[in-house]
Amino acid sequence: MIRYYVKHLDYLMLATVLSISAFGLWVMKNATRNDPGDLYGHQLVYVSIGVVAMLVVAAIPPGWMRRLHWPLYLFVLATVGVVLAVGHSVNGAARWITFAGFQFQPSEFSKLLLIVGLAALLASRRGITSPGRLTLLSLVYIGLPALLVFREPDFGTALVLAAMLMGMLFVYGAPWRHFVWLILAGAITLALIFSILPGAGIHVLQTYQVDRLTAFLHPEKLDPQQNGYNLQASLAAVSHGGVGGTGVRNATQTLFGYLPEHATDFVFAVVGEERGFVGAAWLIALYALLLWRGIKVITKSRSTFGSLVAAGVVSMLLFQITINIGMTIGLAPITGIPLPFMSFGGSHTLTNLLAIGVLQSIHVHAQTADEPRLAAQLAPA
């Protein structure tokens, strides 16, 4: 069994993830040299735990995950609900709960768990429920936790969940008109949140969120003291890097505290400043490689469940990468979505590495005819 596992791991994917993580740790170490606390040390621990967890999860047959999807779904609702009730607040958002001395961000883990859950749901209903009802069911399935996450408020994760849903339905083969409806519904929701409801005096989002989210649309009106500062500082850092980057010592935007959140949300701006276009493009190329390996898993899996999980993970990573990088260079709203494998943070690092572990698991077990047979083989061992 071990030999089978070792033989069927996707090593290119593994190497890519380890490269990005190592690159992320290196950038973190350089970027936080003037910061209080040992962010690098913590991140090193998170990545180490995450890599081990990833390799362990890669060994777990997908069928096991599939069987557990209802308890996991309830777990997601419960934890996200608890956060809403007693959550620990950072920067005005209650996203964390403390458990056994550690702070967790359940909304991060919920992403992976909901991918597994939705994939199981869709796979089990295939050919049983009509496509229209299935899409509606998926919408409700994801919509409920998404609404809770949105209330935390964690607008970014809610968006990730929406992107995930779209990606999985797309790969699942939902009819085109469903996407038209979904996009229309999304547009109406956004219009309600940003323009119509505030006009009627109902503020779904905090004012700071609206300002932050829409800041990138009118950079000329950026108020350097307020919401625009992050974006201005980020653009300045990226632009300062030029082609070849400034190196660590001359990365003044990063080093002297002009770039806020340089270890978390704006870590890409650090890459842009210290390593320039060359480094940034290199990182994007690594992400492209990783996404390509993920898409390969979609086609390689011989089960619907496996393909859908892979589609969910790819959609999740793609959305997070695009929005995070886009936000540091003024193309996307500032939503607080971390950059996978790069940004500081235990929960999302662990979640993303586990997601890769799940991808690997599907890759490892894709070669077998189907999951049940594989599980049966494993049982005696």
Next chain:
Amino acid sequence: MFLESPPPRAEPPPDPLPLAIRAAALGIIAAALLVVLLFRLWALQVLHAGDYSAAAVQSQVRTSVVPARRGDIVDRHGDVLVSSRTAIGVQVNSATFPAGTNCDGLNRHDRTEVIKRPGCLILWRLATVIKQPFPQVWKAYSSRLSANRGYPITLPFTVTRPQVAFMLERHNRFPSIQFQRTFVRDYPALDNPDLGAINPNLVGHVGAITADNLKDPAFRGENLPRTGTAGQAGIEKSYDGWLRGSDGETAQMFDASGEPVRSPYLVREPVTGSTVHLTLDAHLQKVAQDAIYRGMQIAHADQQYFADSGAVVAMNPRTGAIYAMASYPTYKPTVWVPPYQGQGRVTDPKNPLYPQVDKAYSGTYPPGSTFKPITAVAAWMSGLIGPGSTRACTTSFQSPNDFSHHTFNNWGPVNAVIGLSKALEISCDTFFYRLGDQFYDRYQAGSNVFQQWIRKLGYGSTPPVDIPGAISGVVPDQHWKAHYPPFVNGPNPSIDTLWEPGDDIQMAIGQGYLLVSPLQQAVAYSALENGGTIVTPHLVQSITGPDGSLAPGGNVAPKPQRDLHLPVSLLDEIKSGLYGATHAGDGTSTSTFGSFQPTVYGKTGTAEVPTEQCPECSDAWWAGWAEQNGRPLVVVAMIHNGGHGGVSAAPVAAEVFASFFHSRYQFHSGQDQSR
């Protein structure tokens, strides 16, 4: 055990073709998104690299000025008159100083009120430490704030090292107060009893650059910095571009919280200013300065109690190089250097003697009889007199042109027919009255030839001396009189504004409305000595760089203004007249110069300047020259309200001559680089 394998379910495998297409579509979407990001990065980092960061990076770096050492001012022998010494300047950083601070009306004792205003409290503490009156510190800051908002404002005080240490140790009690190594002017010659009479009006002084300076054409082309100092008067101002050098600059990076990171680095080295070499002889200047004072003492002894000021100009009549130019009352140039002791007395507008108005070139007076040689030149060149011409020297004179039949009296009882040289020797007024009357005939014939020749000799226009502040004086004519406000607005404008015979007659003996400065006199007498060349009076002969070699363009000694080509016969006649005036038994300054070696040629003047307080007052003048071993010297001495020129002014000139020709301070004429 729920980890057991689920029951096999009849699940159709996913349709491979559509799935592959859908996965590929997902891949294309992913690729498209990443390519968009790459294009944006390309634009930010390659096409417009640095565009967004230029301002941001700049804001991290704060520069500060490293003041350049100002060049020295030395006399013709290289004795340093004006130098620079290091000092610690106090600055208030107006960017961090509490905005809207207003301490108007508060003084040292209003502690309870001061404590309520954080900005005032800082300045109050500063004032206490540097021992300056608090209102003065506030005034110094607030008056400089408007021009330099956002910059560190340099206060006009220097501090000692212990004071700096005291404040730095308690820097949280002195926020926004910073220190800068700076230079202030130093006057080493002042301590030397032989040289210690620096005329502060000539050398000028240095002060903070003002808004007016930035508009001043005198600084045009100099690219004055917004902060710092510039020459505000005299040589310091007119040669500011040479003296200032150029300030250096250091830069230091600051982090987002405003704390400095890394040590400051030098962006630009400061460049020391050039050395300005004056034509002045510091020792002769000292002698001249002291001589004025003694001349006033003589005047007081002669019961001329109103004698209160005076001037001396000593100049090379061939080149216009000024060897000494003194004015009384004077003051020490240190009043312009922190802590500005005694400045109030100097700048007090109620001080009737205006020490800042230099009597030698910024003061004008009627020249009296010292003007007679000028009248002689004008008359000779206009053809009124010539070789062998005589006029009657009578006790009084009435002009046939004058319908009021005013009687113009000679200063003494005489009755003879004399020539020009005798007229100069005995300073016969009526001789020159007759010339003035003849000029009136010319005026009636439509000619202003008298005024034209006076102006050709340098009167009535500002002498082109190389310091600011020289004034033109007045050469009256019918046009001037027709527009002179007191006449135009007076009780009888129709009569008072007319040009009358008395105006020419009075001007012929240097009275009436004629006003000249001692410097103009020196230029005109130089022309009498040198054969008619109107020299350009100047104070600077050359400029050398910090390494001592002549700076490019540093040979600044000017060319003469013009040559009048006066005939030798005229000059001989005047020279013999001036010789008689200093040597003949009836000469006006024979008692002073009769036995002086070398031979002195000169003329006294006693110009009536009646005022209500002093109806009998006269300005005492002496003007003339001497030469020995190819070293000529023109001296003009003037004691305001000094009475008889022969009594109080001639001894002043004699002291200058004596020092110049006899002093142990040997004069190096070889250094005189001007032509």
